[in-house]
Amino acid sequence: MSPSWHALRILSLEDDPNDTELIQGLLQSEDILCEVTRVETEAGFLGVLEKGGIDLILADYTLPAFDGISGLKHALRLCPDVPFIFVSGTLGEEIAIEALKIGATDYVLKTRLSRLATSVRRAMREAGEIGERKQAQEALRRSEAYLAEAQRLSRTGSFGWNAITGEIYWSDETFRIFECDPAARPTVDLVIARTHPDDRALVREVIDRAAAERSDFGCEHRLLMPDGRVKYLRVVARASAGGEPGVVYVGAITDITERKQAETALQDALREIKKLKDQLYEENVALKEEIDKRSMFEEIVGESPALQPVLTRVGKVAPTDSTVLITGETGTGKELIARAIHKRSQRSARPFVSVNCAAVPPSLIASELFGHEKGAFTGATQRRLGRFELAEGGTLFLDEVGELPPEAQIALLRVLQEREFERVGGGRPIRVNVRVLAATNRDLQRSIDAGAFRNDLYYRLSVFPIAMPPLRARREDIPLLVEYFIDRYASQAAKKIRGIERASLDRLRSYSWPGNIRELQNVIERSMIVCESEILTIDESWLPVEPGEVEHGAAPVLKMPPAEQKRIIEAALDATGGRVSGPAGAATRLGVPASTLDSKIRALKINKHLYKTV
Numbered sequence: 001m002s003p004s005w006h007a008l009r010i011l012s013l014e015d016d017p018n019d020t021e022l023i024q025g026l027l028q029s030e031d032i033l034c035e036v037t038r039v040e041t042e043a044g045f046l047g048v049l050e051k052g053g054i055d056l057i058l059a060d061y062t063l064p065a066f067d068g069i070s071g072l073k074h075a076l077r078l079c080p081d082v083p084f085i086f087v088s089g090t091l092g093e094e095i096a097i098e099a100l101k102i103g104a105t106d107y108v109l110k111t112r113l114s115r116l117a118t119s120v121r122r123a124m125r126e127a128g129e130i131g132e133r134k135q136a137q138e139a140l141r142r143s144e145a146y147l148a149e150a151q152r153l154s155r156t157g158s159f160g161w162n163a164i165t166g167e168i169y170w171s172d173e174t175f176r177i178f179e180c181d182p183a184a185r186p187t188v189d190l191v192i193a194r195t196h197p198d199d200r201a202l203v204r205e206v207i208d209r210a211a212a213e214r215s216d217f218g219c220e221h222r223l224l225m226p227d228g229r230v231k232y233l234r235v236v237a238r239a240s241a242g243g244e245p246g247v248v249y250v251g252a253i254t255d256i257t258e259r260k261q262a263e264t265a266l267q268d269a270l271r272e273i274k275k276l277k278d279q280l281y282e283e284n285v286a287l288k289e290e291i292d293k294r295s296m297f298e299e300i301v302g303e304s305p306a307l308q309p310v311l312t313r314v315g316k317v318a319p320t321d322s323t324v325l326i327t328g329e330t331g332t333g334k335e336l337i338a339r340a341i342h343k344r345s346q347r348s349a350r351p352f353v354s355v356n357c358a359a360v361p362p363s364l365i366a367s368e369l370f371g372h373e374k375g376a377f378t379g380a381t382q383r384r385l386g387r388f389e390l391a392e393g394g395t396l397f398l399d400e401v402g403e404l405p406p407e408a409q410i411a412l413l414r415v416l417q418e419r420e421f422e423r424v425g426g427g428r429p430i431r432v433n434v435r436v437l438a439a440t441n442r443d444l445q446r447s448i449d450a451g452a453f454r455n456d457l458y459y460r461l462s463v464f465p466i467a468m469p470p471l472r473a474r475r476e477d478i479p480l481l482v483e484y485f486i487d488r489y490a491s492q493a494a495k496k497i498r499g500i501e502r503a504s505l506d507r508l509r510s511y512s513w514p515g516n517i518r519e520l521q522n523v524i525e526r527s528m529i530v531c532e533s534e535i536l537t538i539d540e541s542w543l544p545v546e547p548g549e550v551e552h553g554a555a556p557v558l559k560m561p562p563a564e565q566k567r568i569i570e571a572a573l574d575a576t577g578g579r580v581s582g583p584a585g586a587a588t589r590l591g592v593p594a595s596t597l598d599s600k601i602r603a604l605k606i607n608k609h610l611y612k613t614v
Contacts, residue, residue: 008034008124011048013059013071014087015040023058023087023116030117042066042074049078056120061088061095069099076103081131083123087116152176155255159186161237163211163247177233177255179225196222196230206235214239214247220256232260279385300336301484302477305589306469309571310337317464318344323416325401325461326439327564328468331518334439335399337468342395347435350394355387357408358400365408367424376425388421391434401461402442402453409454416460436461443561467567471513471520473590478509481517485524486536493528497536504538511543558592558600566604569597570611578612 008027012020020038027034037054039045040063048054057075061068068086075084086099089110096107105123108116151157157174161167168186175182178194188207195203199221210217218236225231237251300311317324318341326334335354342352360368367376371386387396398404404412415421416436420429438461447453471478482500490497513519527538558565572586579585580601581594590597601608 008032008120009053009055010034010036011045011054011057012036012038013040013045013057013063013066013068014038015060015063019060019087019110023113026113027117027120032117032120040064040066042070045071046074046078049074052079054079054082056124057082057084058087059084061086061091069095069102072099072102072104081127081134083127085116085119085123087113157253159237159249159251159253161249161251163214163249174253177231177253178223194223194225196224198222210237210239210249211247217249230257231255232257278383279389300333300340301480302474303480304474304476305575306474306568306571307477309574310466310468313464313466314340315344317341317466319346320464321345321435323435323461323463324437324466325464326437326466326468327444327567328439328441329470329514329516330441331516332468332470333517334441334468335397337466338395338397338437338439341437342397342435345395345435347394351391352395352397353387353391354397354399356399358403362405362408365405366411369408370411370421370423372424373426376423380425383423386421386423388415388432388434389430393433395435395437398436398438400440401438402440402444402447404453406454409457413454413457413460416457443563445563446561465567467564467571469568469571471516473568475509478520479505481520482508482524485521486528489525489528495528495531496534497528497531498534500536501538504536507538507540507543558596562604565600566606569601569604569606573601573606573608573611576611578608578610580608 010024010027012023014020014023017038020036024034024036037048039048042065045066057071059068059071068088068091072084072086075082080103083105084103085105086096086107087110088107091099091107091109099107105126106119108119151171151173155173155177157177158171159174160169166188168188170178170186172182174186175184178186178190180186180190180194184190191207192200192203202219203221206217206219209215216236216238218234220232220234223231223233232255234254234256235251237249240248240250300307314337324338324341326337328334338354339352342348355368357365367380367384367386369386369388371384371389372380374380374383398412411421415432415434419433420431422429444453444458444462448455448458482505486497486500508520508523515522523538523542524536526542527536530539531537560568568590569586572589573580576584576586576589580587580597582588585594587594587597592600
């Protein structure tokens with residue numbers, strides 16, 4: 001044996017130098033290139049062993065101060081992989097057998113050195129095979145350690161399953177995933193028992209199909225752990241054409257719980273984003289509608305005694321969260337009062353949403369107010385937020401609330417009482433924080449008597465009533481309103497208007513204004529269109545004057561519904577300190593004879609003394 005990379009390094013434990021030279025010469029004659037180091041003491045022997053770099057040990061059995069058995073034991077302790085051959089002339093059979101039991105590789109008698117080369121070659125061949133096997137085992141051990149660590153990091157275990165015999169093999173990571181004792185015997189029943197009850201049918205179907213069809217399979221399912229935790233698994237397996245009887249599957253099990261939780265969190269976040277996006281879209285639509293709507297005017301214009309009590313009541317109720325019912329004829333500016341209440345409230349930074357109940361078909365009013373779910377009715381192709389949700393945290397103004405159909409009145413009453421509602425087609429109550437302001441030009445008391453309006457809803461809405469006076473009751477404000485509208489429409493028409501003709505202003509003051517401020521606004525805008533000078537004039541045909549209207553222009557207040565009469569008279573008494581007659585009395589302010597007003601006060605059971613000031 002002659003290794004190609006270096007000469008064989010031999011340690012000779014021998015007290016006779018001649019024997020060492022003889023052995024070296026014999027090996028070289030057999031083409032075994034070698035380098036021999038001779039030692040004869042225990043200290044020298046240990047020194048070489050500790051230094052290392054020895055391929056073979058040849059040892060005599062008997063030395064003057066040392067023996068081969070002791071040397072063998074030192075060699076087995078310090079370099080167990082180095083072959084140890086006894087070469088001795090005094091080694092008996094019993095001692096040789098003992099040496100072999102202890103760990104010697106072979107023994108050769110000095111009287112038969114012809115066997116030495118053969119023994120050396122066999123010993124070195126066996127040592128090489130043992131070394132290669134140990135290297136392979138170490139490589140396998142490292143590979144298994146790397147695989148186990150990779151499985152632990154990736155939370156992926158492996159398994160083998162014989163679909164015929166039912167025998168199952170699990171890796172350590174698979175045991176950890178299932179949280180089972182590694183000493184337990186994995187079985188299909190154990191897998192089913194650990195599977196979430198809702199997924200057991202699926203897993204059983206996959207297992208039965210794999211056993212029957214002998215094809216690859218994969219699925220996702222959940223585990224229900226003993227402490228109630230839920231794990232999500234991804235299982236894949238491939239049929240292997242192994243040597244075992246039956247169909248053997250080799251597969252992987254991955255714990256995807258964190259991924260599923262992340263996906264769920266992501267889906268929740270996306271749903272929340274979509275919800276906020278939809279809400280923002282709906283709010284933008286509502287805002288655009290509000291921007292596109294042209295109010296009668298942006299600010300309340302007027303200083304008349306009839307208007308002042310209204311503004312006072314607005315200032316008192318605005319900071320509260322009370323429901324307000326604003327009554328008055330069409331065109332008196334009820335929505336403007338509602339906006340003024342909102343702007344002066346603690347909700348001013350939140351939306352002001354307005355809905356005209358009379359403009360929405362009865363069949364759609366519930367959807368308009370409370371929204372609807374997708375598929376709630378024909379044409380409901382997607383979920384839509386109602387006005388209550390759009391007004392969350394802010395104010396909802398229900399104009400013409402007297403036009404609500406009975407079904408909508410019931411739903412509105414529930415919102416006012418319980419602060420919750422359900423979308424059309426939905427079954428989940430939705431809590432709401434909205435202040436409700438309502439307005440109507442109807443006499444709701446008459447509607448209640450006629451059965452068209454709920455009595456309980458009326459009292460819920462009219463916690464704080466405000467009666468908006470008609471324009472004919474506040475004629476002192478007409479010049480201010482005219483000036484305001486002239487400035488507004490002159491800017492829009494790019495015209496320079498210095499004022500209004502005196503006769504036209506008198507005509508405006510004397511007109512009864514059945515359409516109130518909205519009608520006045522339209523008359524000014526119409527006049528601006530046809531005006532060709534710097535002085536605005538009003539066409540007489542647009543303002544028909546009825547006999548006696550100039551003298552008794554305010555008398556129509558007596559033709560109002562009793563509830564509105566009472567509110568207007570009480571407001572006038574409050575403004576005049578309870579005075580009825582005289583230049584500063586309520587009768588003068590309302591434009592009715594004092595005797596007539598006294599009769600009306602008694603008929604309406606108004607205590608005028610409550611308004612007297614010291």
